[in-house]
Amino acid sequence: MQKLQNYINGQLTDPIGKTYIDNYDPSVGKVYSLIPDSDERDVQLAVDAAKAAFPAWSVTPKDDRAAILLKISSLIDKNLDRLAKAESKDNGKPVSLARTVDIPRASANFHFYATGILHYASEAHAMEDTAINYTLRNPVGIAGCISPWNLPLYLFSWKIAPALAAGNCVVAKPSEITPMTAFLLSELCIEAGLPPGVLNIVHGYGHKVGSVIAAHPEIPLISFTGGTKTGAEIARVAAPMFKKLSLELGGKNPNIIFADCDYNHMLATTMRSSFANQGQICLCGSRILVERSLYEKFKTDFVAKAMKMTVGNPADEKTKMGAIVSKQHMEKILNCIELAKEEGGKILCGGERVVLQGENKDGYFIAPTVIEGLPYDCRTNMEEIFGPVVTIMPFDTEEQALAYANSTPYGLSATVWTENLTRAHRLSGKLHTGIVWVNCWLLRDLRTPFGGVKSSGVGREGGFEALHFFTEPKNICIQIKN
Numbered sequence: 001m002q003k004l005q006n007y008i009n010g011q012l013t014d015p016i017g018k019t020y021i022d023n024y025d026p027s028v029g030k031v032y033s034l035i036p037d038s039d040e041r042d043v044q045l046a047v048d049a050a051k052a053a054f055p056a057w058s059v060t061p062k063d064d065r066a067a068i069l070l071k072i073s074s075l076i077d078k079n080l081d082r083l084a085k086a087e088s089k090d091n092g093k094p095v096s097l098a099r100t101v102d103i104p105r106a107s108a109n110f111h112f113y114a115t116g117i118l119h120y121a122s123e124a125h126a127m128e129d130t131a132i133n134y135t136l137r138n139p140v141g142i143a144g145c146i147s148p149w150n151l152p153l154y155l156f157s158w159k160i161a162p163a164l165a166a167g168n169c170v171v172a173k174p175s176e177i178t179p180m181t182a183f184l185l186s187e188l189c190i191e192a193g194l195p196p197g198v199l200n201i202v203h204g205y206g207h208k209v210g211s212v213i214a215a216h217p218e219i220p221l222i223s224f225t226g227g228t229k230t231g232a233e234i235a236r237v238a239a240p241m242f243k244k245l246s247l248e249l250g251g252k253n254p255n256i257i258f259a260d261c262d263y264n265h266m267l268a269t270t271m272r273s274s275f276a277n278q279g280q281i282c283l284c285g286s287r288i289l290v291e292r293s294l295y296e297k298f299k300t301d302f303v304a305k306a307m308k309m310t311v312g313n314p315a316d317e318k319t320k321m322g323a324i325v326s327k328q329h330m331e332k333i334l335n336c337i338e339l340a341k342e343e344g345g346k347i348l349c350g351g352e353r354v355v356l357q358g359e360n361k362d363g364y365f366i367a368p369t370v371i372e373g374l375p376y377d378c379r380t381n382m383e384e385i386f387g388p389v390v391t392i393m394p395f396d397t398e399e400q401a402l403a404y405a406n407s408t409p410y411g412l413s414a415t416v417w418t419e420n421l422t423r424a425h426r427l428s429g430k431l432h433t434g435i436v437w438v439n440c441w442l443l444r445d446l447r448t449p450f451g452g453v454k455s456s457g458v459g460r461e462g463g464f465e466a467l468h469f470f471t472e473p474k475n476i477c478i479q480i481k482n
């Protein structure tokens with residue numbers, strides 16, 4: 001069975017403790033590879049390597065750093081098919097999704113920041129004829145990057161690329177549930193000629209590796225994407241050490257549909273925003289609010305489409321709905337559906353585990369699930385489920401829709417469907433979220449700020465926001481006249 005290795009100081013290495021964690025293929029429910037069960041000793045080796053690499057990497061000319069990152073990007077492109085298949089097997093996502101979204105986006109992340117750093121300028125502030133201030137933007141040092149399992153290589157590279165472009169060295173931990181493409185990336189980094197120690201990838205559990213990175217005194221900056229509870233724990237540990245923190249956390253996003261929307265476009269997009277990646281995207285619109293005059297028609301059409309969505313083997317090119325990432329997560333989602341029933345929700349479709357035939361008979365599959373009849377403030381409508389489960393609710397007025405939308409502790413994104421431009425602007429301004437999509441969903445321009453408010457996180461990624469985060473500004477004031 002394949003044994004993955006850590007990537008430390010430019011080498012693929014076994015964990016010091018020589019112990020491993022089982023890695024499951026969720027579409028068949030079986031172990032197919034082993035992941036290093038690293039501990040604080042492996043993290044320390046990674047930190048030592050990063051520390052040794054930092055003096056040279058931080059002053060390597062931007063063009064040279066960019067050239068290596070571009071090489072990594074082109075190697076990802078060259079290995080598109082292999083990486084897409086690996087991501088699909090490791091995560092359970094349809095291979096077509098990995099091939100068209102996850103892996104191209106990982107390549108784009110490296111490409112974007114390789115070129116972005118060349119255009120990144122710092123500021124100067126003249127004080128008439130008295131003085132001139134100029135601001136240097138220096139790399140911070142060693143960046144700790146911790147990422148989740150839902151978009152494994154996509155989110156891993158979204159942190160690593162700007163950190164490296166800005167001149168930092170990195171100690172990174174992918175989710176131990178989906179480590180494969182991060183491992184394959186380490187091979188590509190070696191091939192691309194990334195100097196030893198610049199990027200170090202330590203595999204293992206959150207409580208044994210992630211927590212050590214978060215608490216490490218020589219790692220002054222943590223970029224974390226994951227659950228809100230874990231984010232709070234990282235903040236608790238990191239804040240007294242005055243670390244720079246970027247936390248991209250959970251969501252419970254409203255999808256607000258007005259009767260005047262472009263109906264067919266809305267319906268097709270709402271299918272994606274509800275069920276893409278089995279609903280395991282932090283940006284999925286899990287609370288669908290529909291203007292009452294459109295509610296019955298929407299319900300009929302949406303449920304009919306959801307029932308037609310076939311759940312299947314993720315490796316099959318035609319599959320649109322693959323496996324849930326793990327048995328534990330499948331059970332969590334099924335418990336959430338039980339809670340929805342207890343709260344008085346009516347299951348319009350789905351609501352249960354799907355048992356496939358043949359090699360996928362033990363895989364973790366759940367049918368697309370649509371629930372109605374729940375109050376906006378019940379637990380099902382307040383807590384993140386992170387699966388192929390949405391609730392639908394009618395509303396009567398714009399004010400009511402806004403109140404429902406803003407009622408959760410989360411504030412990551414919202415979607416608004418209306419052809420009324422004034423209403424679109426008005427509502428977008430009042431939604432308590434970091435991102436609003438009007439008449440679209442997941443339309444991404446990598447230059448834009450990305451992140452949430454309230455329990456959805458602290459700080460922003462994307463564009464120059466990420467380069468601001470991964471650099472430390474230093475102002476220098478020079479008096480011209482005394």
Ligand code: NDP
Nearest residue numbers: 148149174175176205206210211226227230248249250282
């Ligand atoms: P978790 O918070 O469980 O884990 C995220 C990462 O943190 C994993 O690598 C995990 O390791 C690690 N970790 C766990 N405990 C600690 C700790 N004490 N200290 C440091 N690291 C730790 O999230 P999931 O992997 O379950 O991801 C799903 C969550 O991510 C959802 O809530 C989703 O909304 C959110 N998310 C947010 C996004 C955003 O941009 N806002 C985007 C995508 C997802 P291990 O796997 O070993 O537990």
